[in-house]
Amino acid sequence: MTTPTPKPTVATVWLDGCSGCHMSLMDLDERLITLAGLVEVLHSPVVDQKQFPQQVDLTLVEGAVSSEEDLHKALIIRARSKLVVALGDCAVTGNVPAMRNYFDRTELFARAYVENAQEPPTPEERQVVLPVVGVPPLRPHATALHEVIKVDMFLPGCPPPADAIWYVLTEILAGRAPATTTVSRFGQ
Amino acid sequence: MTKTITIEGVTRIEGHARITIELDGNGKVSDAQFHVTQFRGFEKFVEGRPLTEMPGIMARICGICPVSHLMASAKACDDLLAVEIPPTADKLRRIMNLAQIVQSHALSFFHLSSPDLLFGMDGDPASRNIFGLIRDHPEFARDGILLRKFGQDIIALLGEKKIHPSWVVPGGVNSPLTAENRDLILAQIPAALSRAARALDYFHTVRDHYPAEVDVFANFPTLFAGLISSAGLIEHYDGALRFVDEHAAPVAELTDPHQYPSMIGEAVEKHSYLKSPYFRPRGYPDGIYRVGPLARIILAERCGTPRADAELGIFRTRLGRSPQSSFHYHWARLIEILYGIEMIQRLLEYPDILNTHVRSRARPNRLEGVGISEAPRGTLIHHYRIDENARMVWANLIIATGNNNLAMNRGVLQVAQRFVDGTHLEEGMLNRVEAVVRCFDPCLSCSTHALGQMPLRIELLKSNGELCDVLQRD
Numbered sequence: 001m002t003t004p005t006p007k008p009t010v011a012t013v014w015l016d017g018c019s020g021c022h023m024s025l026m027d028l029d030e031r032l033i034t035l036a037g038l039v040e041v042l043h044s045p046v047v048d049q050k051q052f053p054q055q056v057d058l059t060l061v062e063g064a065v066s067s068e069e070d071l072h073k074a075l076i077i078r079a080r081s082k083l084v085v086a087l088g089d090c091a092v093t094g095n096v097p098a099m100r101n102y103f104d105r106t107e108l109f110a111r112a113y114v115e116n117a118q119e120p121p122t123p124e125e126r127q128v129v130l131p132v133v134g135v136p137p138l139r140p141h142a143t144a145l146h147e148v149i150k151v152d153m154f155l156p157g158c159p160p161p162a163d164a165i166w167y168v169l170t171e172i173l174a175g176r177a178p179a180t181t182t183v184s185r186f187g188q
Numbered sequence: 189m190t191k192t193i194t195i196e197g198v199t200r201i202e203g204h205a206r207i208t209i210e211l212d213g214n215g216k217v218s219d220a221q222f223h224v225t226q227f228r229g230f231e232k233f234v235e236g237r238p239l240t241e242m243p244g245i246m247a248r249i250c251g252i253c254p255v256s257h258l259m260a261s262a263k264a265c266d267d268l269l270a271v272e273i274p275p276t277a278d279k280l281r282r283i284m285n286l287a288q289i290v291q292s293h294a295l296s297f298f299h300l301s302s303p304d305l306l307f308g309m310d311g312d313p314a315s316r317n318i319f320g321l322i323r324d325h326p327e328f329a330r331d332g333i334l335l336r337k338f339g340q341d342i343i344a345l346l347g348e349k350k351i352h353p354s355w356v357v358p359g360g361v362n363s364p365l366t367a368e369n370r371d372l373i374l375a376q377i378p379a380a381l382s383r384a385a386r387a388l389d390y391f392h393t394v395r396d397h398y399p400a401e402v403d404v405f406a407n408f409p410t411l412f413a414g415l416i417s418s419a420g421l422i423e424h425y426d427g428a429l430r431f432v433d434e435h436a437a438p439v440a441e442l443t444d445p446h447q448y449p450s451m452i453g454e455a456v457e458k459h460s461y462l463k464s465p466y467f468r469p470r471g472y473p474d475g476i477y478r479v480g481p482l483a484r485i486i487l488a489e490r491c492g493t494p495r496a497d498a499e500l501g502i503f504r505t506r507l508g509r510s511p512q513s514s515f516h517y518h519w520a521r522l523i524e525i526l527y528g529i530e531m532i533q534r535l536l537e538y539p540d541i542l543n544t545h546v547r548s549r550a551r552p553n554r555l556e557g558v559g560i561s562e563a564p565r566g567t568l569i570h571h572y573r574i575d576e577n578a579r580m581v582w583a584n585l586i587i588a589t590g591n592n593n594l595a596m597n598r599g600v601l602q603v604a605q606r607f608v609d610g611t612h613l614e615e616g617m618l619n620r621v622e623a624v625v626r627c628f629d630p631c632l633s634c635s636t637h638a639l640g641q642m643p644l645r646i647e648l649l650k651s652n653g654e655l656c657d658v659l660q661r662d
């Protein structure tokens with residue numbers, strides 16, 4: 001393959017979301033084939049490059065910022081991406097992940113790992129094995145992406161429909177600023 | 189000196205996870221752990237919210253199988269209302285559920301796992317993905333994309349949205365099926381069947397190329413669990429929850445969903461946000477069991493549709509009634525794709541399918557409700573308690589992928605022991621460790637409803653934590 005100008009590079013990242021926004025991207029269906037010809041997807045949950053690339057033209061971010069790891073990734077994304085798009089309501093507002101913000105983390109953990117578990121056999125013992133090894137700590141609150149990094153564009157929707165994602169991608173690739181609210185809305 | 193290898197960010201799986209592998213002084217693998225690294229808290233944060241919101245909120249546990257959560261949640265709500273849903277609504281829910289199983293299995297097989305089979309476990313990581321498939325195997329990729337589209341289009345025709353439709357409601361569904369939409373779906377059946385048949389033809393050409401993988405991809409005896417119909421047929425929406433042993437002999441059967449805690453316990457482990465359910469009568473961790481497509485086809489006498497049964501016959505002739513290697517999840521998934529397409533057609537041909545009575549209405553009549561359904565990845569349980577005002581006071585969720593957690597952990601260890609040699613690290617070894625996880629098609633945003641995400645970096649650490657070697661993909 002010898003192309004005179006290199007293709008624009010794209011990354012997609014999944015923070016604290018349900019993957020629905022990525023599935024909506026997969027719902028481009030045959031347009032994925034077109035997309036594969038237009039851009040180079042360097043990093044994404046569906047490809048194997050584990051580390052975020054040193055430089056990328058456009059990054060789509062799904063999900064809220066919920067764990068310390070999410071925050072760490074967000075900062076790397078910002079430092080290495082020309083354009084960052086908050087993809088979907090979780091990234092745009094915090095949405096469903098932020099519903100946990102009404103509760104303290106200890107209460108959330110107590111429900112999941114002490115109350116709703118049977119092994120180890122006593123609540124006291126379960127209290128001691130709360131997941132802490134090899135898992136990232138939760139931040140006190142799950143927040144929208146723009147609360148921790150500068151976001152260049154917001155595409156609402158839960159998830160944004162594939163057509164809206166396509167419109168945004170093709171407008172950006174054509175060098176235009178897409179009018180995102182004309183193609184999707186919150187909670188849709 | 190002991191060392192630890194970390195696979196940071198397991199990819200081409202549906203969620204957030206990492207794997208650590210511990211080596212003993214001789215560089216041999218002594219232990220391995222699969223960490224799920226996302227926690228979400230649904231069981232707690234739904235407290236105080238109205239019951240009617242539950243299907244909509246619970247679907248947001250997962251964007252890959254939102255329909256499964258809609259089903260289990262709506263069934264728990266039906267239980268709380270103490271209603272029977274209209275027969276047409278039952279069939280329509282089943283159609284949407286099967287459509288989702290087809291699309292999700294297509295995603296797992298074509299988009300996520302087939303790159304390992306087409307490019308090889310040691311293939312170039314930069315091509316080993318859906319975009320590499322599109323470039324090098326365009327027809328195959330197109331079949332996968334269009335099979336997934338077949339399922340997603342049905343979901344949208346019924347519920348107006350491909351992801352997170354709000355059509356499944358307590359008491360039934362929101363709107364009936366129109367004749368026009370029924371015909372649109374029926375018209376797609378033949379093409380979908382031939383795509384599934386081509387995928388199977390292809391699979392038969394490569395399935396014997398991976399004897400070493402078959403040997404150690406979570407290949408050990410366990411119980412299997414899943415729903416089964418009263419006629420012993422494969423079942424995804426209703427029916428009894430059955431446990432069978434490694435010879436497919438029944439061990440236990442649950443007909444009253446409320447009794448599930450007598451059979452399933454949940455264990456907490458320090459190293460993962462994902463809990464480990466176990467079969468309670470055998471205790472923890474001996475009560476290890478597996479769920480999902482392989483479990484379902486082992487449990488069932490047969491599928492009940494002609495093409496799927498023909499393929500199941502080939503499967504059993506080749507592998508026996510209950511093969512224990514999780515590598516065979518791939519084949520089982522393809523059989524279920526066939527079954528799903530055939531069954532959707534059968535359901536659409538029922539004379540009452542266009543009936544407009546599709547919702548039973550009632551106020552809550554019970555304070556506790558349980559819904560069990562089969563998600564693409566296995567048995568899913570939603571259990572709710574409400575107060576007199578129909579507000580949620582408590583929830584417990586046992587998620588399909590969670591049921592496989594013990595088996596995934598043990599499988600990761602088994603593969604690591606075979607393929608990982610601590611004296612030098614190769615990408616292909618690590619990919620196999622991830623590939624065993626992909627067999628289970630874990631849906632970690634789900635399983636971590638409660639908790640779910642995966643990134644791959646392997647670190648060799650000395651016992652004092654000092655870094656001595658790193659391998660990562662970038």
Ligand code: SF4
Pocket residue numbers: 016017018019020021062063087088089090091095096157158159160248251351
């Ligand atoms: S915006 Fe909606 S679809 Fe997207 S990740 Fe959040 S809950 Fe899922």
